[in-house]
Amino acid sequence: MKKSVLASLAIGAGLLAGASSPSPVMAQAMEQFMPIPIYRTGPYAAGGTGYFGGFMDYMAMVNARDNGVNGVKMIWEECETAYDNARGVECYERLKGKGPTGAAMFHPLSTGITYSTFEKGTADKVPVVSMGYGRGDAMVGSVFPYTFPLVTTYWSQNTAKIKFIGMKEGGMDKLKGKKLVNVYHDSAYGKETIDILNKQAAMYGFEIKHFPVAHPGLDQKAIWLQIKQFAPDWVILRGWGVMNPTAIKEAARIGFPREKMLGVWWSGSEEDMRPAGTAAKGFYAAGFHPAGKNFPVLKDIEKFVQSKGKGNIEAERMGTIYYNRGVVTGIISLEAIRTAQEKFGKKPLTGEQVQWGLEHLNLTAARIKALGGEGLVQPIKTSCNDHEGGGAVKFQQWDGEKWTVVSDWIDADKSLVRPLAEESAAKYAKEKGITPRDCSKEM
Amino acid sequence: MLYREAGQFKTSYQKDQAIFPIRQDRIAVWALLLAVFIAVPLLADDYWLGSIITPLLVLSLAAIGLNILTGYAGQLSLGTAGFMAVGAFAAYNLNIRVPELPLIVDFLLAGVFAAMVGMVFGLPSLRIKGFYLAVATLAAQFFIEWVFTHVGWFTNYSSSGVISAPPMHILGMTIDTAVEKYLLTLSVVAVLALGAKNMVRSRIGRSWMAVRDKDISAEVIGIPLLSTKLSAFGISSFYCGVAGALWTYCYLGTVEPAAFDLNRSFQVLFMIIIGGVGSILGSFLGAGFIVLLPILLNNIAAMIGHGTLQADTMANLEHIIFGGLIIFFLIVEPHGLARLWQIAKEKLRLWPFPY
CATH class of the missing domain: 3.40.50.2300 (Response regulator)
Structure with missing residues (x-):
C-alpha cells in the first residue's frame, strides 16, 4: 500500500515536470494567442462562463468566417482561476508566454486579479485590459501604460x-x-x-x-x-x-x-x-451594452459556430448580458489587434505592439456597423493618456x-x-516611484 | 544500503543532540540547500519561480507557523490568515511611513506586530481549549479582516482598500525579478525554518509539547502555562506575519484584505493536516500538496482537455479529484505525508534485509 502511494507521488511529480515544458511552436505560425483566465467554478461561475463563452465564440466565429484577423488566426487556452487572486496570478504567468508571440493582452475579469496582475503586465509588456472593472484611475495612460479600463470605468x-x-x-x-x-x-x-x-x-x-x-x-x-x-x-x-x-x-x-x-x-x-x-x-x-440576440454579429456566431456544435457555451445563453459582454470584449480586442497590425504588419504581434493598437483604437460608428455590432458597442477612441475611450452607459x-x-x-x-x-494616479505614481511618461511626445 | 548509520558513533552529547544526527541526512540537507539556492534559480523559468515555487515557500512558512501553534503546542487556530494580514499590512505601513527602515527590518517588525496581535488573541487559550479555542481564533480572523477593510489608515486611504507593495531595495539592490524575489523568500524561509526546527528541539519546544500532551501534567512538573501558551501564539503569529509580508511583497505585489480571508486559514490548516501535524518537514510537504496539486490537475486538464471532455466538466472534475486525493491520503496515512517519509526512512535503514 505504501509503495503504491510513493509510486503515485512519483508519477505526479513527473507529470508536473512534463506539464510545464513549453510545447514546440513554429515561429512562423500565423497565430495570435489570447489567454482565457476563466472561472467555471465558485460563486461567480455564471459571470466567468458567460463572458468568456461569448469571447471565445466571437474569436471562433472570426476564425471561421474571416480566417482570423487579416489571416492571423486567433488561438486561446483556458486557465481556471476560480475567481481567486493567487490562482489568477498563476494563470497569468502560465499563459503570458504562450503562442508564437506571447499573449496579446490579458482580460482578468476580476477587479482583484486586475490589481494583482497589472504591474506584472507593465513589467512584461502585456496589456491588462479591464473592460468595465478594475482600477478607475488606470484610465490615466501616462501612469498606467499597460492597463486599459476600456469602454468605461466604475x-x-x-x-x-x-x-x-x-x-x-x-x-x-x-x-x-x-x-x-x-x-x-x-x-x-x-x-x-x-x-x-x-x-x-x-x-x-x-x-x-x-x-x-x-x-x-x-x-x-x-x-x-x-x-x-x-x-x-x-x-x-x-x-x-x-x-x-x-x-x-x-x-x-x-x-x-x-x-x-x-x-x-x-x-x-x-x-x-x-x-x-x-x-x-x-x-x-x-x-455598457444591451442584451439580446438581434445583432448581426450574434447571427454570424450562430451560423458559423453554435449551429456547427462548436460553441464554447450552451446555445441558450447566447444573447444574455454576460455573453454579449464577452462578444463586445472580442470585438474591441480584435479591433485593437487589427489597429496594431496596420502599423506592425499582418503577422502575430507581441503584447508591446498590441499595446500600441489599444492606445490608438478608433472604433467609429461606421466601423461598428461593418462589424455587425451596431447598438451593441459604443464608439471608442483612445489615446496615450486616455485609456478609457468611451464612457457612456445605457x-x-x-x-x-x-x-x-x-x-x-x-x-x-x-x-x-x-x-x-489624475489625482489618484499621481498618488499611486508617487508611492511607487514612477515617473509618468510624457504623452505629448508620443505619436 | 546507502542509508545506513552503522559506524557512525556519537562520542559526545553535542553529536548526539545534533539537528541531523545521521551523516546521510546532513549530506542530503546540504545538497538540498545547494539545489534550491543555486540549481533552481538557474534551471527554473519565471513561471515556476514566480508563480509556483515562491507562493509554495511563503505558504510553507505560514504552515510552519500554524504547526508551532497547533502541531506542537496543541492550540487549534483558525486565525492564520488574519495574522498573515497583520504582517502584510504592518510591513506595508512601515515601508511607506518609515521609509528609512531596511526592508528586512520591516519584515521582522511585521512579524513582531503579528506576534503581539497573536498573543492578545491567544489570551482566551488559558481558559478554553479545543474547538472552543478554534472559535475564539475565528473571531480574530474576522475581526482583523474587518479592521483592515474598514479603517482607511491601514491602506493609506486607498479608494478600493487594496495595498500595493512599494519597490523593494536591499543594500542598494532593487529586488524586482522573479529570481531575486525567489531568493529573498527562500533566504527568509530557510532561516526561519531552521529556527523553528531548533526551537521545537529545545526547552521551549519541549514545554509546548508537554502542554499539548496534557496541560495539567505539564503544570504539575513546573511548566508555566501562561508563558508557554502565549509564547506559542506569539512565535506562531510571528511566522504567519512574516509569511503575510512575503506574500504581499514577493508574490502578489498588491493585496486586499480579502486575500487573507477564512479560506486562506483553512488552506493552511489543511496543509498541516495533510503534511503532518507536529512536523516541520510536514509543513513543506503539506504546502506542496495543497498548492501544487490543483495547478498540476489544471495543467493536465489543459493538456488533455481539448476535444475529450467539456471544459466545464474538466473544471469541476479537478475539484472532485483534489478532494478524492485528500481523502485517499488521509486514509492511507492519517498522520500525514511527513509520517510517510519517516516510514520510508525506517525502511531504508533496514533495506535490503527487512524483518
Missing part, C-alpha cells in the same frame, strides 16, 4: 448613474435633499465608487449612506432593516454574483420599490434577476423576463471623473 459609470437618477427625478437640481443608499460588495470592487459618490453628494446636495455586504452576500437582513429606517429615495446596488438576487429579495421583503433600485453592470445580468423571481420586476441596471429595466433598454447612451461626467483619476 467611476464614469457612477456619474452616469447619478445623471440617470437626476433624469428620473426631473432634473439634477431635484437631487438636493434626496437620500441615496449605496449597497456594496465589501471588496476592492465594491469600494471603488465610495469616494466619487461622496464627492457627488457634496456637489448635488444629496445624502449618501454606504452599506457594505460581506462576501458572498447571502446575509443582508440586518442591512436592509437599517435601509428601511433610513428610508432612502434610491438604492444603488454594487453587487456581484449571489449578492444581487439576495438584495432584491430583501428589498421586496421590506417593501422598497424595485423601480427605485439601480444596479451596476455586474448586478445587471439575467443570472442575477431570475433567482429573485417576480421580486426583480422593475429593477434598473446600468450596462440603462435597462428588467420586466420579469428580459432586459429592456430604457435610455439612450448616457455620457459620464468626465469633468468630474478625470481630475479625480
Whole structure:
C-alpha cells in the first residue's frame, strides 16, 4: 500500500515536470494567442462562463468566417482561476508566454486579479485590459501604460448613474435633499465608487449612506432593516454574483420599490434577476451594452459556430448580458489587434505592439456597423493618456423576463471623473516611484 | 544500503543532540540547500519561480507557523490568515511611513506586530481549549479582516482598500525579478525554518509539547502555562506575519484584505493536516500538496482537455479529484505525508534485509 502511494507521488511529480515544458511552436505560425483566465467554478461561475463563452465564440466565429484577423488566426487556452487572486496570478504567468508571440493582452475579469496582475503586465509588456472593472484611475495612460479600463470605468459609470437618477427625478437640481443608499460588495470592487459618490453628494446636495455586504452576500437582513429606517429615495446596488438576487429579495421583503433600485453592470445580468423571481420586476441596471440576440454579429456566431456544435457555451445563453459582454470584449480586442497590425504588419504581434493598437483604437460608428455590432458597442477612441475611450452607459429595466433598454447612451461626467483619476494616479505614481511618461511626445 | 548509520558513533552529547544526527541526512540537507539556492534559480523559468515555487515557500512558512501553534503546542487556530494580514499590512505601513527602515527590518517588525496581535488573541487559550479555542481564533480572523477593510489608515486611504507593495531595495539592490524575489523568500524561509526546527528541539519546544500532551501534567512538573501558551501564539503569529509580508511583497505585489480571508486559514490548516501535524518537514510537504496539486490537475486538464471532455466538466472534475486525493491520503496515512517519509526512512535503514 505504501509503495503504491510513493509510486503515485512519483508519477505526479513527473507529470508536473512534463506539464510545464513549453510545447514546440513554429515561429512562423500565423497565430495570435489570447489567454482565457476563466472561472467555471465558485460563486461567480455564471459571470466567468458567460463572458468568456461569448469571447471565445466571437474569436471562433472570426476564425471561421474571416480566417482570423487579416489571416492571423486567433488561438486561446483556458486557465481556471476560480475567481481567486493567487490562482489568477498563476494563470497569468502560465499563459503570458504562450503562442508564437506571447499573449496579446490579458482580460482578468476580476477587479482583484486586475490589481494583482497589472504591474506584472507593465513589467512584461502585456496589456491588462479591464473592460468595465478594475482600477478607475488606470484610465490615466501616462501612469498606467499597460492597463486599459476600456469602454468605461466604475467611476464614469457612477456619474452616469447619478445623471440617470437626476433624469428620473426631473432634473439634477431635484437631487438636493434626496437620500441615496449605496449597497456594496465589501471588496476592492465594491469600494471603488465610495469616494466619487461622496464627492457627488457634496456637489448635488444629496445624502449618501454606504452599506457594505460581506462576501458572498447571502446575509443582508440586518442591512436592509437599517435601509428601511433610513428610508432612502434610491438604492444603488454594487453587487456581484449571489449578492444581487439576495438584495432584491430583501428589498421586496421590506417593501422598497424595485423601480427605485439601480444596479451596476455586474448586478445587471439575467443570472442575477431570475433567482429573485417576480421580486426583480422593475429593477434598473446600468450596462455598457444591451442584451439580446438581434445583432448581426450574434447571427454570424450562430451560423458559423453554435449551429456547427462548436460553441464554447450552451446555445441558450447566447444573447444574455454576460455573453454579449464577452462578444463586445472580442470585438474591441480584435479591433485593437487589427489597429496594431496596420502599423506592425499582418503577422502575430507581441503584447508591446498590441499595446500600441489599444492606445490608438478608433472604433467609429461606421466601423461598428461593418462589424455587425451596431447598438451593441459604443464608439471608442483612445489615446496615450486616455485609456478609457468611451464612457457612456445605457440603462435597462428588467420586466420579469428580459432586459429592456430604457435610455439612450448616457455620457459620464468626465469633468468630474478625470481630475479625480489624475489625482489618484499621481498618488499611486508617487508611492511607487514612477515617473509618468510624457504623452505629448508620443505619436 | 546507502542509508545506513552503522559506524557512525556519537562520542559526545553535542553529536548526539545534533539537528541531523545521521551523516546521510546532513549530506542530503546540504545538497538540498545547494539545489534550491543555486540549481533552481538557474534551471527554473519565471513561471515556476514566480508563480509556483515562491507562493509554495511563503505558504510553507505560514504552515510552519500554524504547526508551532497547533502541531506542537496543541492550540487549534483558525486565525492564520488574519495574522498573515497583520504582517502584510504592518510591513506595508512601515515601508511607506518609515521609509528609512531596511526592508528586512520591516519584515521582522511585521512579524513582531503579528506576534503581539497573536498573543492578545491567544489570551482566551488559558481558559478554553479545543474547538472552543478554534472559535475564539475565528473571531480574530474576522475581526482583523474587518479592521483592515474598514479603517482607511491601514491602506493609506486607498479608494478600493487594496495595498500595493512599494519597490523593494536591499543594500542598494532593487529586488524586482522573479529570481531575486525567489531568493529573498527562500533566504527568509530557510532561516526561519531552521529556527523553528531548533526551537521545537529545545526547552521551549519541549514545554509546548508537554502542554499539548496534557496541560495539567505539564503544570504539575513546573511548566508555566501562561508563558508557554502565549509564547506559542506569539512565535506562531510571528511566522504567519512574516509569511503575510512575503506574500504581499514577493508574490502578489498588491493585496486586499480579502486575500487573507477564512479560506486562506483553512488552506493552511489543511496543509498541516495533510503534511503532518507536529512536523516541520510536514509543513513543506503539506504546502506542496495543497498548492501544487490543483495547478498540476489544471495543467493536465489543459493538456488533455481539448476535444475529450467539456471544459466545464474538466473544471469541476479537478475539484472532485483534489478532494478524492485528500481523502485517499488521509486514509492511507492519517498522520500525514511527513509520517510517510519517516516510514520510508525506517525502511531504508533496514533495506535490503527487512524483518
